[in-house]
Amino acid sequence: MLEVRAIDTYYGETQALFDVSFDVGTAEVLTLLGANGAGKTTALRSILGLTRPRKGDILLDGQSLMARETHEIARAGIGWVPDDRRICPTLSVAKNLSLGIKRTRYRAWSVSEVTEIFSPLKYLMAREAETLSGGEMQMVAIGRALLGSPGLVLFDEPSQGLAPKIVDDVLSVIRRLKREGIASIVVEQNAEIALSVADSVVVLAQGTVAWKGAAEELKADPALKRKLLGGAQ
Numbered sequence: 042m043l044e045v046r047a048i049d050t051y052y053g054e055t056q057a058l059f060d061v062s063f064d065v066g067t068a069e070v071l072t073l074l075g076a077n078g079a080g081k082t083t084a085l086r087s088i089l090g091l092t093r094p095r096k097g098d099i100l101l102d103g104q105s106l107m108a109r110e111t112h113e114i115a116r117a118g119i120g121w122v123p124d125d126r127r128i129c130p131t132l133s134v135a136k137n138l139s140l141g142i143k144r145t146r147y148r149a150w151s152v153s154e155v156t157e158i159f160s161p162l163k164y165l166m167a168r169e170a171e172t173l174s175g176g177e178m179q180m181v182a183i184g185r186a187l188l189g190s191p192g193l194v195l196f197d198e199p200s201q202g203l204a205p206k207i208v209d210d211v212l213s214v215i216r217r218l219k220r221e222g223i224a225s226i227v228v229e230q231n232a233e234i235a236l237s238v239a240d241s242v243v244v245l246a247q248g249t250v251a252w253k254g255a256a257e258e259l260k261a262d263p264a265l266k267r268k269l270l271g272g273a274q
């Protein structure tokens with residue numbers, strides 16, 4: 042459903058991505074792995090139109106996203122769970138969630154479905170978001186992305202700083218999305234966590250694709266895994 046074709050992305054004059062290509066199929070979970078500074082967040086920002094590639098093309102269901110504004114890309118069905126969560130601190134949980142509500146051509150989610158997935162949110166609706174724990178904020182960030190009716194969700198380091206139980210909840214959501222026909226791109230520093238849900242893998246190194254293939258292939262080859270991810274393990 043998503044095709045990233047030979048993109049070059051820059052910050053000012055500094056090139057961060059070099060000829061990066063990969064595809065994500067319907068209901069596929071792709072993990073983007075790589076060390077700090079490899080270009081993982083930049084790849085997500087390129088897809089979202091936040092940092093526009095200077096070269097190449099990005100297509101969703103065959104339609105180029107390159108000339109579209111970020112809000113149009115969201116309406117086309119791409120959801121985002123940013124690494125810093127971007128919750129509005131002075132607004133309630135309910136308001137933060139409602140800010141995410143959008144209709145797209147993909148499955149719509151209701152607030153009650155979100156609170157069924159993340160049951161602690163049920164009792165936190167009136168709370169100011171700045172008083173939430175890190176795990177609760179992540180639930181709001183993911184819930185808000187689901188309320189945007191995505192066909193593809195971009196997760197930037199969703200396990201970062203979270204207790205193992207919450208990480209399991211996040212992984213369960215990614216599996217649930219897959220069962221519902223929704224694709225994910227999961228950026229992770231922790232390859233073990235990512236490989237436990239991924240169908241396919243892209244390893245970035247210094248802004249280039251160092252390896253791509255099936256998650257099974259990487260899991261079955263510890264030497265290759267060490268070679269590609271040695272520093273990140």
Ligand SMILES: Nc1ncnc2c1ncn2[C@@H]1O[C@H](COP(=O)(O)OP(=O)(O)OP(=O)(O)O)[C@@H](O)[C@H]1O
Pocket residue numbers: 052055057075076077078079080081082083084230
């Ligand atoms: N706003 C920015 N301005 C200038 N350079 C940037 C900016 N954001 C990122 N970069 C540079 O682009 C390169 C890729 O950064 P990016 O944030 O995509 O890496 P990452 O793989 O997400 O790393 P991390 O695992 O640390 O989050 C790095 O060299 C980084 O310093």
Ligand SMILES: [Mg+2]
Pocket residue numbers: 081082083124
């Ligand atoms: Mg990053």
